[in-house]
Amino acid sequence: MIVTRSLTKRYGPVLAVDQVDLDVREGDRYGFLGPNGSGKTTLVRMLLGLVYATSGEIEVMGRPMPRRCAEVLPQIGALVEGPSSYGHLSGRTNLALIDAAGRAGARRTRRARIAEALERVGLSGVDNRPVKHYSLGMRQRLGLAAALLRAPRLLILDEPTNGLDPRGIREVRDLLSELNKAGTTVFMSSHQLTEVDQLCTRVGVIDQGRLVVQEELEVLRGPTGRVMVRSPDVDRAVAVLDGRVERVEGDMLLVEAADPAAVNLRLIAAGVRVSEFGPERRSLEDLVLAVTGAGSDRIEKGGDRGDQG
């Protein structure tokens, strides 16, 4: 769906995106992660033909970008760096204008498509008040509605749940998985790791302009080879599993074990009560923190890290 080869963007002396080989497959729910200023937005803008690459290639839906953007972009719904609208106009008018401005937005179906998009994002009952009186969450929903207007094959969403409350976040997550089930590829950037954790099937991590990880989430979160055991009888459990316990924290033990079932059997056989048991998995957070540096919004004395665009 999206393939980039050695994609590079240089702003003067600053290398914002450095030799990125992105590979988003059809049907993916792709989470694009990275600290602030790591090049996420620049990359998204290049995918949409807003920013021109310094070198490298971009292919979206099998067509080179930005050369064929007239064919590709109508099939993409995008939310880039927050929603925007004309504040003095109503939400519906905003959607009508943005739909009419682009090509291939059939006029006959416009009203129906706007109604459907508003319905999907939970704004179906919105009145005619101007967008400048909308709350942050309503604006976010309106931005999502604009992205959904054309029933896109690919959604490119930058921080789609920004400004939403927990219920709103849940709704958007459900909406995105529903659209994905219906065949829409979702490419979203975020630094809300839990959001990506709960929604995405693949992740890419960018740091200082370089793509440092790109993998199935399942693989990344693979078992660590340790088992987590929670027990009211910690001391007895430690005695039973002597030598293989790596760490004890309160009533929780981390046990090195190639075969979790064998550990469980030993504990039960020894009459140790087990309240919780399961293989330990790597968390996305640990992974991301391990492969990325500090974001560009952190500026320490001595300037050991420059500001990346």
Add this chain to the structure above:
Amino acid sequence: MTAVIRVELVKLVRRPRSWVSLALLCGLPVVVAVFVAVTHLAPPPGQGPALLSAVLSSGSLYPAAALAIVLPIFLPVAVAVVAGDSIAGEAGAGMLRYLVARPVGRARLLGAKLIALVVYVLVAVVLVAATAYVTGTLLFGSQPATVSNGGPSGGLSTSSVAATSLSGGGLTPAEVLIRTAGAIAFIGVSMLGVGAIALFLSTVTDSALGAALGALAALITSEVLVTLGAAASVNPYLPTRYWLAWVDFFRQPILWRNIDRGFAVQAVYVAVFLGAAWAHFATKDITS
């Protein structure tokens, strides 16, 4: 293409600013007319806006006088604001990225903005003339107009028109109408020159205010240089050099020399700055 143009026109119409600026443009000549009509004190020939001294004898010349009133500052400011807002305003509102990603081709977007600007300029000039015609005939009557037959208009100075006596031949209403239409076209094209400069600056900066002020700075520079003898070598190429040549439409017979030059100079400015705007906008990274 037509869809984008329609969207731009809708945006223009639904923007309160458009209506406020038009009301102000039309309001100023009305205020002037009321003062002149009440006091019967037209500026003596050679002072004040061109043709104003002639309107006391005929209200049908007031549209031309009204254009002379708004031309030096009001009209160019309004045009620079609208043109400066065209791309930079979208960038400032964060809408430029959504328009281009929709996709609205960059050339199309610029073209639609230009057409909306032309429509705004034409509506503004015609509306000023129309309200001035109503005001003029109501306040000054509509006797046949008399016009001057003085020498060619010289740069910004209108003294050559107003200084001559009003002894020229009378104009029939049809002639006044045609000549006013000619003046409207000339002023429209002159304003398009301002608009082209502001439109180009609008693609360069993300600040609509900056683009408008930049265009106005260019005009002020030009007006200063026009009156400066030392700058005589560049004088014929300055954008405001022939701005007042439209007054020559109201001479008997019409003096075409400066009118033609005015059209030519503006055509060059429009072509150069639109070309620059297109070249810059088509290749620019949209980071707003």
